[in-house]
Amino acid sequence: MDNNRYCVIMCGGVGSRFWPYSRANMPKQFIDFFGTGRSLLQMSVDRIKGIVPDENIIMMTNEQYAGIIAQQLPQLKPDQILLEPARRNTAPCIAWAAWHIKALNPQAQIMVAPSDHLILKTDEYRDCVNKAFEFIESNDSLLTMGIKPNRPETGYGYIQAGKNIHGDFNAVKTFTEKPNEDLARVFLKSGDFYWNSGMFFWSVDTIINAMRNNAPDIASIFDGGAQLMATDAERDFIEANYPLCRNISIDYAVMEKAPNVCVECVDFGWSDLGTWGSLYDHSEKNEQGNATQGGKALLFNSRDNIVAVKGDKLVVASGLNDYIVADTGDALLIVPKNEEQKIRNYVNEVKVQFGDKFI
Amino acid sequence: MDNNRYCVIMCGGVGSRFWPYSRANMPKQFIDFFGTGRSLLQMSVDRIKGIVPDENIIMMTNEQYAGIIAQQLPQLKPDQILLEPARRNTAPCIAWAAWHIKALNPQAQIMVAPSDHLILKTDEYRDCVNKAFEFIESNDSLLTMGIKPNRPETGYGYIQAGKNIHGDFNAVKTFTEKPNEDLARVFLKSGDFYWNSGMFFWSVDTIINAMRNNAPDIASIFDGGAQLMATDAERDFIEANYPLCRNISIDYAVMEKAPNVCVECVDFGWSDLGTWGSLYDHSEKNEQGNATQGGKALLFNSRDNIVAVKGDKLVVASGLNDYIVADTGDALLIVPKNEEQKIRNYVNEVKVQFGDKFI
Numbered sequence: 001m002d003n004n005r006y007c008v009i010m011c012g013g014v015g016s017r018f019w020p021y022s023r024a025n026m027p028k029q030f031i032d033f034f035g036t037g038r039s040l041l042q043m044s045v046d047r048i049k050g051i052v053p054d055e056n057i058i059m060m061t062n063e064q065y066a067g068i069i070a071q072q073l074p075q076l077k078p079d080q081i082l083l084e085p086a087r088r089n090t091a092p093c094i095a096w097a098a099w100h101i102k103a104l105n106p107q108a109q110i111m112v113a114p115s116d117h118l119i120l121k122t123d124e125y126r127d128c129v130n131k132a133f134e135f136i137e138s139n140d141s142l143l144t145m146g147i148k149p150n151r152p153e154t155g156y157g158y159i160q161a162g163k164n165i166h167g168d169f170n171a172v173k174t175f176t177e178k179p180n181e182d183l184a185r186v187f188l189k190s191g192d193f194y195w196n197s198g199m200f201f202w203s204v205d206t207i208i209n210a211m212r213n214n215a216p217d218i219a220s221i222f223d224g225g226a227q228l229m230a231t232d233a234e235r236d237f238i239e240a241n242y243p244l245c246r247n248i249s250i251d252y253a254v255m256e257k258a259p260n261v262c263v264e265c266v267d268f269g270w271s272d273l274g275t276w277g278s279l280y281d282h283s284e285k286n287e288q289g290n291a292t293q294g295g296k297a298l299l300f301n302s303r304d305n306i307v308a309v310k311g312d313k314l315v316v317a318s319g320l321n322d323y324i325v326a327d328t329g330d331a332l333l334i335v336p337k338n339e340e341q342k343i344r345n346y347v348n349e350v351k352v353q354f355g356d357k358f359i
Numbered sequence: 360m361d362n363n364r365y366c367v368i369m370c371g372g373v374g375s376r377f378w379p380y381s382r383a384n385m386p387k388q389f390i391d392f393f394g395t396g397r398s399l400l401q402m403s404v405d406r407i408k409g410i411v412p413d414e415n416i417i418m419m420t421n422e423q424y425a426g427i428i429a430q431q432l433p434q435l436k437p438d439q440i441l442l443e444p445a446r447r448n449t450a451p452c453i454a455w456a457a458w459h460i461k462a463l464n465p466q467a468q469i470m471v472a473p474s475d476h477l478i479l480k481t482d483e484y485r486d487c488v489n490k491a492f493e494f495i496e497s498n499d500s501l502l503t504m505g506i507k508p509n510r511p512e513t514g515y516g517y518i519q520a521g522k523n524i525h526g527d528f529n530a531v532k533t534f535t536e537k538p539n540e541d542l543a544r545v546f547l548k549s550g551d552f553y554w555n556s557g558m559f560f561w562s563v564d565t566i567i568n569a570m571r572n573n574a575p576d577i578a579s580i581f582d583g584g585a586q587l588m589a590t591d592a593e594r595d596f597i598e599a600n601y602p603l604c605r606n607i608s609i610d611y612a613v614m615e616k617a618p619n620v621c622v623e624c625v626d627f628g629w630s631d632l633g634t635w636g637s638l639y640d641h642s643e644k645n646e647q648g649n650a651t652q653g654g655k656a657l658l659f660n661s662r663d664n665i666v667a668v669k670g671d672k673l674v675v676a677s678g679l680n681d682y683i684v685a686d687t688g689d690a691l692l693i694v695p696k697n698e699e700q701k702i703r704n705y706v707n708e709v710k711v712q713f714g715d716k717f718i
Contacts, residue, residue, distance in 0.1 A: 019675075020673075020675075296712075296713060298705065298708060298709060298712065300694075300701075300705060300708075309691070311689075312689070313688075313689055313690065313691065314379075314689065314690045314691070314709065314713065314717045315690075315691045315692075315693070316378075316379075316690070316691070316692050316693070316694070316705050316706075316709060317691075317692070317693040317694065318693070318694040318695065318698055318701070318705070319682075319694065319695045319698065320693060323678075325691075325693065327686070327691055329672075329688065330670075330671070330672055330673065331672065331673045331674075331675070332668070332672065332673070332674045332675070332676075332684075332686055332691065333674075333675050333676070334674070334675070334676040334677070334679060334684065334693065335659075335675070335676065335677040335678065336677060336678045339677055339678065342659075342677070346657065346659065346675050346677070347675075349657060349659075350657060350673065350675060353655075353657065354655060354673065358673045
């Protein structure tokens with residue numbers, strides 16, 4: 001195993017679209033959605049075992065989740081868990097991780113991964129990750145993983161692959177934000193477009209240089225604290241300076257501007273598990289198209305529902321089609337699958353009416 | 360208060376149509392459905408306070424519920440709770456009560472009441488009960504209470520009132536089992552038809568004679584044990600003989616055959632609360648016609664639902680119209696209101712698939 005390889009796992013999200021399963025104090029990345037005994041976060045770490053040394057894994061999160069992470073990943077030392085003092089989206093998060101790792105190992109090759117995605121073909125994934133590390137070890141590139149699309153999804157960003165470099169590696173021609181359905185169909189048909197997975201690979205110098213060139217305001221903040229990184233003084237510096245960073249995604253801040261962006265075109269059964277609908281898509285279904293996660297369900301005259309309950313609970317339903325039924329004991333959600341984008345709004349309304357109790 | 364007045368309250372039913380609230384070990388009559396602090400059974404007893412002496416109330420139930428009854432009605436002595444060793448419908452139950460009370464007081468005037476009905480206008484009800492007692496005290500009649508119908512209900516039996524005797528008291532012309540909707544509309548329009556409420560009044564001799572004339576097989580069983588009633592030997596006699604009784608309702612066994620049947624035509628805001636739909640009808644609703652029993656509900660784009668949950672639970676739903684949503688923590692029911700008659704079948708299927716755990 002290459003000791004220069006690092007993995008930065010972003011696990012500070014709140015996952016409100018998965019309410020009521022995902023709660024402010026227990027977002028979806030910490031939940032064992034499939035009843036396998038491992039949370040999405042634990043599976044994210046399990047998947048890179050043997051590729052990145054355990055001690056080179058860095059968790060980016062916030063204070064609230066430090067305890068859960070330590071509990072779910074006892075192999076990590078406290079200094080592998082970096083606590084963001086404020087929510088500033090992915091660019092400041094990735095910048096801090098880069099300057100921190102630079103202080104630990106100036107030769108570092110970094111993988112950045114979300115903590116809440118689902119990957120079905122682990123062997124193929126591991127193969128792609130290894131190839132990605134090899135690619136950045138010999139190319140001064142900002143590498144992103146692009147997922148081969150299987151449907152005209154309008155909820156993701158797309159990457160257009162340009163000139164082939166070798167194998168599955170290509171230069172990036174364009175980034176496109178969430179397209180409308182017509183455009184998504186064109187993208188799917190063309191074969192050149194890939195889903196933007198939010199998984200990145202780069203050497204520590206490549207990302208730091210890219211930050212300096214494309215997001216100099218953020219880079220200058222971390223350059224100012226470079227000597228304090230990975231020392232006892234880092235915490236104070238971050239508390240004082242991290243909140244000053246602009247709230248911006250790595251895509252906007254760097255990827256869409258930098259000239260040396262490449263894409264590895266991959267296909268390993270990926271889902272961002274961003275919604276109940278995507279959980280439904282990846283769940284086993286019975287003949288009526290009903291998926292049950294946890295508990296027991298008896299569904300009469302009902303099709304294409306996802307029923308998720310905790311514990312040994314029984315759900316009896318009739319005349320429900322294309323619904324999400326999610327129960328956590330203290331909260332029950334029943335909404336049509338095609339309204340899953342509205343769940344956030346419903347949760348906001350819950351907050352307005354009942355405060356934080358159910359959030 | 361007249362010490363000859365007795366009230367027999369039947370409270371052995373299982374109430375499966377109210378699943379999952381109503382359970383085999385806690386049927387609906389023992390539940391505080393409206394959050395008033397009193398169960399339907401307790402309200403049934405409260406309503407006759409001052410009309411029937413506490414010590415003249417007899418509970419007909421089965422062994423399983425003796426503890427709940429003693430707990431909910433601490434004013435009752437153990438010998439006021441008669442435990443049926445087998446389910447044999449209302450005729451054997453009412454027969455036992457009659458022979459038992461005959462041994463206690465041969466002058467007894469008996470009211471028979473269900474334990475799980477809702478009555479909204481208590482003063483009018485008490486007035487009707489007093490008049491009913493007065494009627495049977497001077498008439499050798501089997502008196503039933505007939506409820507003035509307010510809709511063409513197909514779930515109830517109907518009583519056709521005949522010749523007027525005095526005031527609201529009439530001879531009974533016919534009994535009709537649950538009619539189809541066309542017939543129910545004719546009944547409603549005619550003004551002669553009343554809902555069969557299952558509330559009866561008779562002197563102890565009148566009912567015993569009616570049993571001897573119309574259900575001699577059942578009468579002969581209790582005549583055989585008449586000397587043992589209300590003695591220490593009663594229990595053994597009942598254990599041995601009650602199960603030998605035919606399973607038959609009082610309507611079939613006696614009321615539809617006897618010549619001296621009368622009806623008191625009443626209107627005091629009655630519901631048999633037989634179903635979630637009737638609970639909905641009697642619940643407060645918001646502007647969207649949604650009724651909430653317990654917990655909190657946020658319903659978007661949803662009309663005319665009843666949402667019943669236990670404890671401080673939150674329900675968020677969207678796109679639900681005319682549904683029953685009932686949650687008890689270990690079980691959740693979601694069915695259209697117009698399928699409430701099928702809930703029994705669903706509960707049977709639950710039993711087939713999962714055994715008694717959720718029953």
